[in-house]
Amino acid sequence: MQYRVMQCISKILTIDKTLIYLKINIIARGVDMATISRENAIILWKKYNTDAGLLKHAYAVEAVMRHYAKLNNEDEDEWGVIGLLHDIDYGQFPNEHCIKVKEILEKENIPYEFIRAIQSHGYGLCTDIKPETVMEKTLYAVDELSGFIVACALVRPSKSLDDLELKSVKKKWKDTRFASGVDRTVIENGVEMLGTTLDDLIKECIIALRPATLSLGLNKIN
Numbered sequence: 001m002q003y004r005v006m007q008c009i010s011k012i013l014t015i016d017k018t019l020i021y022l023k024i025n026i027i028a029r030g031v032d033m034a035t036i037s038r039e040n041a042i043i044l045w046k047k048y049n050t051d052a053g054l055l056k057h058a059y060a061v062e063a064v065m066r067h068y069a070k071l072n073n074e075d076e077d078e079w080g081v082i083g084l085l086h087d088i089d090y091g092q093f094p095n096e097h098c099i100k101v102k103e104i105l106e107k108e109n110i111p112y113e114f115i116r117a118i119q120s121h122g123y124g125l126c127t128d129i130k131p132e133t134v135m136e137k138t139l140y141a142v143d144e145l146s147g148f149i150v151a152c153a154l155v156r157p158s159k160s161l162d163d164l165e166l167k168s169v170k171k172k173w174k175d176t177r178f179a180s181g182v183d184r185t186v187i188e189n190g191v192e193m194l195g196t197t198l199d200d201l202i203k204e205c206i207i208a209l210r211p212a213t214l215s216l217g218l219n220k221i222n
Protein backbone atom coordinates (compact mmCIF):
# COMPACT_ATOMS: atom_id res chain seq x y z
CA MET A 1 0.00 0.00 0.00
CA GLN A 2 2.76 2.36 1.02
CA TYR A 3 4.61 1.47 -2.21
CA ARG A 4 1.51 2.43 -4.30
CA VAL A 5 1.20 5.75 -2.48
CA MET A 6 4.88 6.45 -3.17
CA GLN A 7 4.35 5.55 -6.85
CA CYS A 8 1.40 7.93 -7.04
CA ILE A 9 3.35 10.78 -5.43
CA SER A 10 6.25 10.14 -7.79
CA LYS A 11 3.91 10.30 -10.84
CA ILE A 12 2.34 13.53 -9.61
CA LEU A 13 5.78 15.07 -9.10
CA THR A 14 6.85 14.02 -12.61
CA ILE A 15 3.72 15.56 -14.15
CA ASP A 16 4.26 18.71 -12.10
CA LYS A 17 7.89 18.97 -13.23
CA THR A 18 6.82 18.57 -16.88
CA LEU A 19 4.20 21.30 -16.51
CA ILE A 20 6.72 23.65 -14.89
CA TYR A 21 9.19 22.92 -17.71
CA LEU A 22 6.55 23.64 -20.37
CA LYS A 23 5.50 26.83 -18.60
CA ILE A 24 9.10 28.08 -18.40
CA ASN A 25 9.58 27.26 -22.08
CA ILE A 26 6.46 29.15 -23.12
CA ILE A 27 7.51 32.20 -21.07
CA ALA A 28 11.04 32.08 -22.45
CA ARG A 29 10.22 31.46 -26.09
CA GLY A 30 6.88 33.20 -26.42
CA VAL A 31 4.12 31.87 -28.65
CA ASP A 32 5.25 29.81 -31.59
CA MET A 33 5.64 31.97 -34.68
CA ALA A 34 3.33 29.67 -36.63
CA THR A 35 0.41 30.94 -34.54
CA ILE A 36 0.81 34.51 -35.86
CA SER A 37 -0.34 34.54 -39.42
CA ARG A 38 -0.30 37.66 -41.59
CA GLU A 39 -4.10 37.77 -41.30
CA ASN A 40 -3.96 37.68 -37.51
CA ALA A 41 -1.26 40.34 -37.47
CA ILE A 42 -3.51 42.64 -39.52
CA ILE A 43 -6.44 41.95 -37.20
CA LEU A 44 -4.18 42.73 -34.24
CA TRP A 45 -2.95 45.94 -35.88
CA LYS A 46 -6.56 47.06 -36.49
CA LYS A 47 -7.43 46.39 -32.86
CA TYR A 48 -5.13 49.28 -31.91
CA ASN A 49 -5.26 51.52 -35.02
CA THR A 50 -7.73 53.05 -37.44
CA ASP A 51 -5.54 55.36 -39.54
CA ALA A 52 -5.56 54.27 -43.21
CA GLY A 53 -2.30 56.08 -43.92
CA LEU A 54 -0.54 54.30 -41.09
CA LEU A 55 -1.85 50.97 -42.38
CA LYS A 56 -0.36 51.72 -45.82
CA HIS A 57 2.93 52.42 -44.10
CA ALA A 58 2.67 49.08 -42.27
CA TYR A 59 2.11 47.31 -45.61
CA ALA A 60 5.09 49.14 -47.12
CA VAL A 61 7.46 48.13 -44.32
CA GLU A 62 6.07 44.59 -44.41
CA ALA A 63 6.81 44.33 -48.15
CA VAL A 64 10.39 45.53 -47.70
CA MET A 65 10.99 43.25 -44.72
CA ARG A 66 9.69 40.25 -46.70
CA HIS A 67 12.01 41.13 -49.56
CA TYR A 68 15.04 41.38 -47.28
CA ALA A 69 14.13 38.14 -45.48
CA LYS A 70 14.21 36.43 -48.86
CA LEU A 71 17.58 38.01 -49.72
CA ASN A 72 18.97 36.80 -46.38
CA ASN A 73 17.41 33.32 -46.57
CA GLU A 74 15.38 34.11 -43.48
CA ASP A 75 11.73 33.54 -42.58
CA GLU A 76 9.67 35.85 -44.81
CA ASP A 77 6.49 35.47 -42.74
CA GLU A 78 8.30 36.32 -39.51
CA TRP A 79 10.04 39.39 -40.93
CA GLY A 80 6.81 40.42 -42.66
CA VAL A 81 4.77 40.28 -39.45
CA ILE A 82 7.41 42.34 -37.65
CA GLY A 83 7.19 44.92 -40.43
CA LEU A 84 3.41 44.96 -40.19
CA LEU A 85 3.35 45.42 -36.43
CA HIS A 86 6.31 47.76 -35.99
CA ASP A 87 4.24 50.93 -35.47
CA ILE A 88 1.27 49.30 -33.72
CA ASP A 89 1.54 51.64 -30.72
CA TYR A 90 1.93 54.83 -32.75
CA GLY A 91 -1.75 55.57 -33.40
CA GLN A 92 -2.80 55.62 -29.76
CA PHE A 93 0.49 56.46 -28.07
CA PRO A 94 2.59 58.68 -30.34
CA ASN A 95 4.43 60.10 -27.35
CA GLU A 96 5.27 56.63 -26.04
CA HIS A 97 6.15 55.13 -29.41
CA CYS A 98 8.38 52.05 -29.16
CA ILE A 99 7.78 51.98 -25.39
CA LYS A 100 4.07 51.19 -25.16
CA VAL A 101 4.48 48.53 -27.82
CA LYS A 102 6.13 46.22 -25.26
CA GLU A 103 3.05 46.24 -23.04
CA ILE A 104 0.67 45.83 -26.01
CA LEU A 105 2.51 42.95 -27.63
CA GLU A 106 3.27 41.15 -24.36
CA LYS A 107 -0.44 41.23 -23.61
CA GLU A 108 -1.06 39.71 -27.04
CA ASN A 109 1.53 36.93 -26.43
CA ILE A 110 3.83 38.08 -29.20
CA PRO A 111 7.31 36.52 -28.93
CA TYR A 112 10.07 38.44 -27.17
CA GLU A 113 12.29 38.56 -30.29
CA PHE A 114 9.52 40.35 -32.19
CA ILE A 115 9.04 42.89 -29.42
CA ARG A 116 12.76 43.57 -29.13
CA ALA A 117 13.10 44.01 -32.89
CA ILE A 118 10.17 46.41 -32.99
CA GLN A 119 11.44 48.44 -30.05
CA SER A 120 14.90 48.68 -31.59
CA HIS A 121 13.60 50.48 -34.68
CA GLY A 122 13.31 53.58 -32.50
CA TYR A 123 16.95 53.38 -31.42
CA GLY A 124 18.34 56.81 -30.56
CA LEU A 125 14.92 58.42 -31.06
CA CYS A 126 12.56 56.84 -28.56
CA THR A 127 14.46 53.84 -27.19
CA ASP A 128 18.01 52.90 -26.31
CA ILE A 129 17.57 49.35 -27.63
CA LYS A 130 20.20 49.01 -30.30
CA PRO A 131 19.46 46.95 -33.42
CA GLU A 132 21.74 43.91 -33.21
CA THR A 133 20.50 41.26 -35.64
CA VAL A 134 20.33 41.65 -39.42
CA MET A 135 16.54 41.67 -39.14
CA GLU A 136 16.60 44.47 -36.54
CA LYS A 137 19.10 46.51 -38.54
CA THR A 138 17.00 46.07 -41.67
CA LEU A 139 13.84 47.27 -39.93
CA TYR A 140 15.74 50.28 -38.57
CA ALA A 141 17.11 51.15 -42.03
CA VAL A 142 14.00 50.63 -44.16
CA ASP A 143 11.28 52.09 -41.94
CA GLU A 144 11.66 55.72 -42.97
CA LEU A 145 13.11 54.90 -46.38
CA SER A 146 10.04 52.94 -47.44
CA GLY A 147 7.88 55.99 -46.67
CA PHE A 148 10.27 58.22 -48.55
CA ILE A 149 10.15 56.03 -51.67
CA VAL A 150 6.34 55.88 -51.59
CA ALA A 151 6.34 59.70 -51.36
CA CYS A 152 8.64 59.82 -54.41
CA ALA A 153 6.21 57.61 -56.36
CA LEU A 154 3.18 59.65 -55.31
CA VAL A 155 4.53 62.87 -56.85
CA ARG A 156 5.17 61.22 -60.23
CA PRO A 157 2.62 61.73 -63.03
CA SER A 158 2.20 57.93 -63.14
CA LYS A 159 1.82 57.67 -59.36
CA SER A 160 3.65 54.39 -59.73
CA LEU A 161 6.71 52.53 -58.49
CA ASP A 162 7.05 50.76 -61.81
CA ASP A 163 8.78 53.68 -63.53
CA LEU A 164 10.54 55.00 -60.41
CA GLU A 165 14.31 54.82 -60.64
CA LEU A 166 17.19 55.33 -58.25
CA LYS A 167 18.20 58.68 -59.77
CA SER A 168 14.73 60.18 -59.14
CA VAL A 169 14.84 59.09 -55.50
CA LYS A 170 18.37 60.47 -55.09
CA LYS A 171 17.28 63.81 -56.53
CA LYS A 172 14.48 64.02 -53.97
CA TRP A 173 16.87 62.84 -51.27
CA LYS A 174 19.04 65.91 -51.79
CA ASP A 175 16.01 68.22 -51.73
CA THR A 176 15.61 68.75 -47.99
CA ARG A 177 12.21 70.41 -48.50
CA PHE A 178 10.84 67.19 -49.97
CA ALA A 179 9.44 64.82 -47.30
CA SER A 180 11.17 66.97 -44.72
CA GLY A 181 9.80 64.79 -41.92
CA VAL A 182 11.97 61.91 -43.06
CA ASP A 183 15.16 61.87 -41.04
CA ARG A 184 17.82 61.09 -43.66
CA THR A 185 20.41 60.63 -40.90
CA VAL A 186 18.53 57.65 -39.42
CA ILE A 187 18.48 55.97 -42.83
CA GLU A 188 22.19 56.67 -43.32
CA ASN A 189 22.88 55.15 -39.89
CA GLY A 190 20.92 52.09 -40.98
CA VAL A 191 22.95 51.86 -44.18
CA GLU A 192 26.11 51.85 -42.09
CA MET A 193 24.74 49.22 -39.71
CA LEU A 194 23.88 46.94 -42.61
CA GLY A 195 27.23 47.51 -44.28
CA THR A 196 25.55 48.41 -47.54
CA THR A 197 25.25 51.59 -49.62
CA LEU A 198 22.38 54.03 -49.78
CA ASP A 199 22.03 53.39 -53.51
CA ASP A 200 21.70 49.64 -53.02
CA LEU A 201 19.23 50.06 -50.19
CA ILE A 202 17.07 52.39 -52.30
CA LYS A 203 17.21 50.07 -55.32
CA GLU A 204 16.20 47.04 -53.25
CA CYS A 205 13.42 48.98 -51.52
CA ILE A 206 11.91 50.04 -54.85
CA ILE A 207 11.92 46.42 -56.03
CA ALA A 208 10.51 45.30 -52.66
CA LEU A 209 7.65 47.78 -52.68
CA ARG A 210 6.38 47.04 -56.19
CA PRO A 211 4.39 43.88 -55.26
CA ALA A 212 2.55 45.95 -52.63
CA THR A 213 1.64 48.70 -55.14
CA LEU A 214 -2.14 48.39 -54.88
CA SER A 215 -2.26 48.19 -51.08
CA LEU A 216 -0.12 51.35 -51.00
CA GLY A 217 -2.67 53.24 -53.12
CA LEU A 218 -0.26 53.49 -56.08
CA ASN A 219 -0.79 52.65 -59.75
CA LYS A 220 0.41 49.64 -61.64
CA ILE A 221 1.68 50.43 -65.12
CA ASN A 222 3.62 47.29 -66.00
Ligand SMILES: [Fe+2]
Nearest residue numbers: 057086087143
Ligand atom coordinates in the same frame (compact mmCIF):
# COMPACT_ATOMS: atom_id res chain seq x y z
FE1 LIG B 1 7.35 53.09 -39.19
